[in-house]
Amino acid sequence: MNSLYEIILVEDNLSDAELTIRAFKKNNIANPLLHLKDGEEALEYVFGTGKYAGRNIHEMPKVILLDLKMPKVGGLDVLKKIKSNEITKIIPVVLLTSSKQDKDILEGYQFGANSYIVKPVGFENFVKAISDVGLYWLLGNQTPK
Amino acid sequence: MNSRPKILIVDDKPENLVVLERVLRDMNVELVKALSGNEALKATLHHNFALALLDIQMPEMDGYELAGILREEEKTNHLPFIFISAVYTDNLNVFKGYEKGAFSFITKPFQPEILINKVKFFVEKHQQEIELLQLNEDLVSKNRDLEDSNKALDSFSYSVSHDLRAPLRALSGYSKILEEDYVSLLDDEGKRVLNLIQHNAEKMGTLIDDLLMFSRLGKKNVQKTTINMAEIVDTVLTEIKQSRPYKANVKIKALPFADADQTLIQQVWFNLIENAIKYSGKTDNAEVEIGSFQSGKALTYYVKDNGAGFNMDYVDKLFGVFQRLHGTDEFEGTGIGLAIVQRIINKHGGEIWAEAKIKEGATFFFTLPIN
Numbered sequence: 001m002n003s004l005y006e007i008i009l010v011e012d013n014l015s016d017a018e019l020t021i022r023a024f025k026k027n028n029i030a031n032p033l034l035h036l037k038d039g040e041e042a043l044e045y046v047f048g049t050g051k052y053a054g055r056n057i058h059e060m061p062k063v064i065l066l067d068l069k070m071p072k073v074g075g076l077d078v079l080k081k082i083k084s085n086e087i088t089k090i091i092p093v094v095l096l097t098s099s100k101q102d103k104d105i106l107e108g109y110q111f112g113a114n115s116y117i118v119k120p121v122g123f124e125n126f127v128k129a130i131s132d133v134g135l136y137w138l139l140g141n142q143t144p145k
Numbered sequence: 146m147n148s149r150p151k152i153l154i155v156d157d158k159p160e161n162l163v164v165l166e167r168v169l170r171d172m173n174v175e176l177v178k179a180l181s182g183n184e185a186l187k188a189t190l191h192h193n194f195a196l197a198l199l200d201i202q203m204p205e206m207d208g209y210e211l212a213g214i215l216r217e218e219e220k221t222n223h224l225p226f227i228f229i230s231a232v233y234t235d236n237l238n239v240f241k242g243y244e245k246g247a248f249s250f251i252t253k254p255f256q257p258e259i260l261i262n263k264v265k266f267f268v269e270k271h272q273q274e275i276e277l278l279q280l281n282e283d284l285v286s287k288n289r290d291l292e293d294s295n296k297a298l299d300s301f302s303y304s305v306s307h308d309l310r311a312p313l314r315a316l317s318g319y320s321k322i323l324e325e326d327y328v329s330l331l332d333d334e335g336k337r338v339l340n341l342i343q344h345n346a347e348k349m350g351t352l353i354d355d356l357l358m359f360s361r362l363g364k365k366n367v368q369k370t371t372i373n374m375a376e377i378v379d380t381v382l383t384e385i386k387q388s389r390p391y392k393a394n395v396k397i398k399a400l401p402f403a404d405a406d407q408t409l410i411q412q413v414w415f416n417l418i419e420n421a422i423k424y425s426g427k428t429d430n431a432e433v434e435i436g437s438f439q440s441g442k443a444l445t446y447y448v449k450d451n452g453a454g455f456n457m458d459y460v461d462k463l464f465g466v467f468q469r470l471h472g473t474d475e476f477e478g479t480g481i482g483l484a485i486v487q488r489i490i491n492k493h494g495g496e497i498w499a500e501a502k503i504k505e506g507a508t509f510f511f512t513l514p515i516n
Contacts (some may be wrong), residue, residue, distance in 0.1 A: 015314070015315035019315070025476065099357070119314055
């Protein structure tokens with residue numbers, strides 16, 4: 001069941017993506033990570049269509065980090081599709097947002113989001129979100145608490 | 146709208162119409178004559194009348210029947226009538242739809258002044274109704290405009306909070322990389338400049354947060370419950386201590402419970418106490434006093450410090466957005482904090498004011514109404 005990629009980062013802003021990836025590396029999280037640049041790509045990956053046609057969708061990432069505000073297909077739409085599919089709904093999804101006041105966060109929880117992170121992706125922020133979804137020990141080199 | 150009000154006069158005898166015309170000739174009205182019920186109905190198709198004067202005894206269709214028909218028609222169902230009849234009757238309820246609108250009754254022969262007075266009364270009433278209708282339409286359209294600009298403001302704040310923050314994040318993030326990975330390549334001046342970039346990015350972040358909070362307050366509803374002021378002040382002090390270690394001696398006096406919105410009032414205390422600590426930060430033996438007193442139908446709370454104070458000449462500017470009485474080199478700040486405080490207190494129906502003396506300190510008071 002091991003997926004090639006354990007962390008899927010869906011982020012249209014390249015600077016944000018670079019800084020997020022750096023935050024992982026800085027904190028010894030070296031799990032294979034795939035950066036997808038918009039919601040459409042995310043859906044194609046998760047459901048094995050389009051560019052990712054034929055991918056075994058039972059090979060699931062350990063976590064999807066999903067930006068809320070993206071062109072074409074937004075984060076909430078991606079979330080809804082992932083969480084309303086019997087196979088994919090077990091994948092933990094952590095929302096990335098610019099503001100903790102974002103009303104989309106609340107809506108995100110209603111659609112089954114597991115946690116959220118307010119950018120910038122400070123490590124403390126990240127640790128908290130990852131422990132919220134119970135994945136900390138899977139992703140880090142650290143021993144489980 | 147400014148044309149003369151129209152009056153429909155109906156009588157089967159032309160000489161009676163002439164009499165009515167003569168009586169009403171000095172009034173600023175336009176008379177439309179009809180010699181039968183049918184003619185009258187036709188006239189209502191082409192005109193909007195303020196009033197109808199109806200003879201009761203007419204062949205074919207009498208005045209009551211005509212009035213009944215007019216009441217059924219949408220265009221005329223609120224048209225007031227004055228019935229004119231040679232025989233007095235107190236049984237005016239005989240016409241259909243009598244309950245729907247105003248009407249009156251005059252017996253022939255009539256005193257011209259009485260008719261004129263009645264006509265005046267109805268015409269004035271008609272004009273008031275038109276004005277009211279116009280006002281109402283204006284209100285509806287203004288309301289729609291307000292809703293539109295509210296929506297525009299909403300999407301503006303959304304855009305500010307998301308799109309303005311993104312480049313700022315990159316700015317902070319990449320300067321952090323410089324700091325972490327390349328600091329050995331920088332001399333002291335380079336480090337100073339880098340520090341300033343980070344500091345200013347942070348400042349802009351605060352500015353965006355404050356502005357957003359201020360604009361969000363505009364439409365936030367106040368949710369009043371009984372709140373424990375002493376507890377809130379305690380929480381706020383702990384929070385401030387974590388982000389800004391201070392040396393001021395903070396004295397808390399009795400703080401009665403209040404009926405107010407917990408989250409909003411917490412913000413008020415935070416801003417006022419943080420200010421007091423900030424502006425007394427350069428004073429030896431800095432002291433901040435937090436207390437309250439009751440005055441009539443309101444509770445007054447205050448935060449007093451012995452810090453930098455300000456010149457009372459500029460007190461009007463104190464609560465304006467982006468208004469500051471100190472330079473940022475002297476004391477940091479975005480100039481929005483007190484505007485937020487004022488907005489919250491106003492929303493509670495309270496008042497806020499300040500007293501100060503340069504270099505001796507400032508006291509901020511706010512009141513909350515007692516239920």
